[in-house]
Amino acid sequence: MAFDADSIKMDYTANPTAVRRKRLWRQFKIDYQLYFIILLPFAWLIIFQYGPMYGLQLAFKDFHVFQGIWGSPWVGFKHFAKFFESYQFISVVRNTILISLYELIAGFPIPIFLALALNATLRTRFKQAVQFITYMPYFISTVVMVGIILQFLNPRIGIVNLALGHLGVDPINFMGDPSMFKSIYVWSGIWQHAGWGTIIYLAALSGISQEIHEAATIDGASRMQRIWNVDLPGIAPTITTLLILNMGHIMGIGFEKIYLMQNPLNIASSEVISTYVYSVSLASSAPNYSYATAIGFFNSFINLFLIMTVNQIAKKVGETSLW
Secondary structure (H helix, E strand, O other), rough: HHHHHHHHHHHHHHHHHHHHHHHHHHHHHOOHHHHHOOOHHHHHHHHHHHHHHHHHHHHHHHOOOOOOOHHOOOOOOOOHHHHOOOOOOHHHHHHHHHHHHHHHHHHOOOHHHHHHHHHOOHHHHHHHHHHHHHHHHHHOOOHHHHHHHHHOOOOOOOOOHHHHOOOOOOOOOHHHOOHHHHHHHHHHHHHHHHHHHHHHHHHHHHOOOOHHHHHHHHOOOOHHHHHHHHHHHHHHHHHHHHHHHOOOOOOOOOOHHHHOOOOOOOHHOOHHHHHHHHOOOOOOOOOHHHHHHHHHHHHHHHHHHHHHHHHHHHHHHHHOOOO
């Protein structure tokens, strides 16, 4: 054994790189199953998340198909300036921010309240029924969800207008009224996602020790006091983490649902950055890919700035952050 140890030591001194390679290869042969497991998601991350970053240079060029990305002339911040000077800049950015903030303020607390209420109830069957009813809308596809919304709010045959008609109220064209679009979009999204969002908070609540609740009960704490002083502090790190992630998507409203709900009557209130990028690129008869890329780059930069800012604030205030 002494001879082997000395020989290994001599080999390492003579060629440390080769020894490291042998150790890595030996370790790979032992744990190769684990490396194969992460290979697919790692490949997906590289191909679909980092690979497309190659095309970001389009934002700084006048792209021509026949010249390609590298051959197209460099124009600097021309397309960014064009977007900032556009008459649609203020309305598009305003709609994006207002819808996102509306969705955050109205939708973020609801899963928390629902999780706290479900965690506090002692009726198992009632709890299971509420979970099932609130979770089910999440599994409805966006296209079907928008179809349901359009049918419910139809001015002639929609169930909402039929109910209003029985109350003596004239039919309302909900989807044609720009002032109603944001509320319809946000509250339909809350209905679809609130139940699923409670799963994270219920998981966090399950990690709180029951001994703490028992001690609080012995001290005479009511159920509301235990929720306020035990449950909420216990899930505070989870709330902070999800709030940081949501703040990082302020400018990132999903494209599919809002595009399907758009029509010429509500376009003034429903045109956001994602749909505007689509309209000036793929949906345009003369697509400007460089201009669309510049808008998307600006959108991503603002999201990155927001998530970094909120993360630093959370770290200083509550000592909970993503990094």
